Amino acid sequence: MATNVGGAPDQPQSEHETDQVSKNHNKEQGAKRKRMKERSEVWEHFIKEDLASGRQAICKYCGMSYKCGAKKNGTSVLWAHISRCRRKHVSMQLPKSLSGLTNLLFNRRNLEQVSTRERKPLRPGKVSPPRPVPSHIKRPPYVKTGSPPGIASGPEVHDERGIECMRASGRLAAEVLEYAGTLVKLQHILAELDFLNWQFSLQDSFYRDLIGVDLKVLMHALSLSEYLFLPRLPSLSDPLLDIPVTLPSKPGVKTDEIDEAVHQMIIDNGGYPSPLGYGGFPKSVCTSVNECICHGIPDSRPLEDGDIINIDVTAYLNGYHGDTSATFFCGEVDDEAKNLVQVTKECLDKAIAICGPGVEYKKIGRTIHDHADKYGYGVVRQFVGHGVGRVFHADPVVLHCRNNDGGRMILNQTFTIEPMLTMGSYNPIMWDDNWTVVTEDGSLSAQFEHTILITKDGAEILTQC
Numbered sequence: 001m002a003t004n005v006g007g008a009p010d011q012p013q014s015e016h017e018t019d020q021v022s023k024n025h026n027k028e029q030g031a032k033r034k035r036m037k038e039r040s041e042v043w044e045h046f047i048k049e050d051l052a053s054g055r056q057a058i059c060k061y062c063g064m065s066y067k068c069g070a071k072k073n074g075t076s077v078l079w080a081h082i083s084r085c086r087r088k089h090v091s092m093q094l095p096k097s098l099s100g101l102t103n104l105l106f107n108r109r110n111l112e113q114v115s116t117r118e119r120k121p122l123r124p125g126k127v128s129p130p131r132p133v134p135s136h137i138k139r140p141p142y143v144k145t146g147s148p149p150g151i152a153s154g155p156e157v158h159d160e161r162g163i164e165c166m167r168a169s170g171r172l173a174a175e176v177l178e179y180a181g182t183l184v185k186l187q188h189i190l191a192e193l194d195f196l197n198w199q200f201s202l203q204d205s206f207y208r209d210l211i212g213v214d215l216k217v218l219m220h221a222l223s224l225s226e227y228l229f230l231p232r233l234p235s236l237s238d239p240l241l242d243i244p245v246t247l248p249s250k251p252g253v254k255t256d257e258i259d260e261a262v263h264q265m266i267i268d269n270g271g272y273p274s275p276l277g278y279g280g281f282p283k284s285v286c287t288s289v290n291e292c293i294c295h296g297i298p299d300s301r302p303l304e305d306g307d308i309i310n311i312d313v314t315a316y317l318n319g320y321h322g323d324t325s326a327t328f329f330c331g332e333v334d335d336e337a338k339n340l341v342q343v344t345k346e347c348l349d350k351a352i353a354i355c356g357p358g359v360e361y362k363k364i365g366r367t368i369h370d371h372a373d374k375y376g377y378g379v380v381r382q383f384v385g386h387g388v389g390r391v392f393h394a395d396p397v398v399l400h401c402r403n404n405d406g407g408r409m410i411l412n413q414t415f416t417i418e419p420m421l422t423m424g425s426y427n428p429i430m431w432d433d434n435w436t437v438v439t440e441d442g443s444l445s446a447q448f449e450h451t452i453l454i455t456k457d458g459a460e461i462l463t464q465c
Contacts, residue, residue: 119306121442122290124431125299128256130282131263137272140316140392142279149279155396156389156414162320163453166389166414169271169322170451170462173315176265177324178465180285180311183253183261184303184328252303252330255287258311259298266315274314274321274392281435286312286325288436293420293428293445294383295435305331308341310447314392323388323416324463325449336423337444343375344421344446347400351419352452355459357411365399368419378426380445383437385416388451409454414462418449 133139141147158166263284266273273284281297288296288310289303296310303309312325327341347368354363364385372379385398396407400419424443430436439445453460 119290120304122292122438123301124433124436125255125301127282127297127299130276131260131284133267133272133276137267137270138316138319139272140274140278140321142392143272143277146277149393151386151397152391152394154387154394155410156387156391156394157410157412158389158414158453159412162389163412165318165320166322166451166453166462169315169317169320170324171322171465172266172269172271172317173313173322173324173451174463174465176262176315177311177313177326177463179265180258180262180313181326181328183258184309184311184330252305252307254300254302255289255296255298255309256283256300258287259283259285262311262313269315269317271315271317274316274323275312278392286310288312288445288447290444291439291442293380293422293437293439294447295437297433297435303330306333306337307331308333308337308444308446310445312447312449316392320390321388321392322463323392323449323451325418325447327446327448337446339375340377340421340423340444341446343372343377344419345448347371347419347421348417348448348450351400351417352450352459352461355409355417355452355454357409357454357456359409361396361398361407361409362403362405364417365401365403368400369402372419372421378422378424380420380422380426380428382428383418383420385418385449387413387415389414411454411456413454414451416449416451418447420445420447 142149263273263276266284275281275286276284281295283298285298286295287298288294289301289307290309292310294310294312307330308327309330310325310327312323314321314323327344329338329341350371351364351367354367369379379401381399381401384400387394387396394415396415397405398415398417399405400417422439422443422445425440427440428437429440431438450464451462453462
């Protein structure tokens with residue numbers, strides 16, 4: 001027997017009333033399930049942090065933070081943010097052959113494959129103003145015209161002079177990238193000095209003896225110290241007092257400091273940093289940390305122990321662009337991250353090895369995708385390799401995934417191959433700056449890139465020292 005909630009005597013109900021009660025009940029249950037689903041989606045999208053002023057909800061993807069429970073015009077600010085954030089998903093039309101089953105197998109991979117290492121989500125830092133370039137440095141046309149980024153039609157095919165210019169710009173980009181990598185490694189070495197219990201003689205020749213005898217690993221990096229303002233080592237305690245030497249732990253180098261060093265080294269060599277001013281990009285290099293797939297804007301965030309960072313350098317020299325990137329380790333990186341980086345490098349090497357005149361471009365994507373699949377990694381579809389030379393981005397569009405695109409490689413042609421692999425989902429999300437692209441699920445991403453020249457014997461890597 002039913003009981004009336006209000007406590008009044010039960011009244012016989014007509015068939016119509018019974019149906020109405022059933023509809024209302026179903027409607028209430030549906031609304032309840034919807035609220036529960038929304039709540040679940042909110043906490044899949046946000047993480048909680050306890051701050052002095054109360055609990056904060058921080059978006060895993062763009063770093064925005066809100067007070068838990070806050071509402072605006074009666075609507076949860078967290079739910080409203082999710083709607084905006086989702087619109088930042090970078091979308092593209094995938095081939096019809098990529099069915100729902102393919103998506104299930106290759107994108108929504110098992111959660112246990114995603115690294116469980118405790119890592120703070122990447123958040124935007126403070127971006128400094130663009131750095132000046134001397135007036136005598138030749139600028140790419142897009143800097144003056146302010147034209148939006150795009151891909152120029154036609155491949156970049158060169159005569160002998162053009163090939164030599166491409167070799168020069170590629171070599172400069174490679175040297176700058178190698179140097180930028182030492183900044184990441186060097187800061188970690190300096191921080192590790194905190195753990196050493198050495199005693200040194202307080203002689204005038206301290207620094208020379210330190211570099212020449214005890215820390216040979218620093219020799220290469222310190223020979224480039226004109227580009228890096230190294231922190232001064234603190235005064236050492238008197239060895240006669242038998243007090244251990246303890247150096248304070250140093251914060252990691254900031255990505256903005258990497259930008260400063262890259263910018264200065266390129267202009268010192270008569271080149272122009274190609275990213276600066278390209279489609280409004282505000283800095284001279286791209287720095288993509290951890291879950292950032294590509295196009296990270298250098299800012300005030302210091303690198304932390306365990307980070308991985310891709311540094312993408314393009315130098316414009318004598319009217320030609322050289323484009324390259326690599327992923328570097330900061331301090332002690334876990335084995336899962338190391339393996340992702342290693343496999344990404346192998347994908348690039350294997351793709352370059354199959355290149356040559358007459359080879360189909362789609363063979364690059366198949367080679368990369370096959371190797372990534374062996375390790376269960378995702379392959380980013382939306383960002384591609386491209387022709388490069390007198391223009392920054394030209395035909396062909398080089399897909400890094402399996403595809404059926406046409407076209408074959410041409411003798412004396414230059415283009416980039418730049419695979420981006422992910423530990424989890426390959427779907428990207430773009431931040432509000434309209435440049436920074438991160439993985440949908442916050443999983444790590446790695447990338448390597450070379451500019452290559454198609455020769456009669458195969459391919460020549462132009463961006464190596």
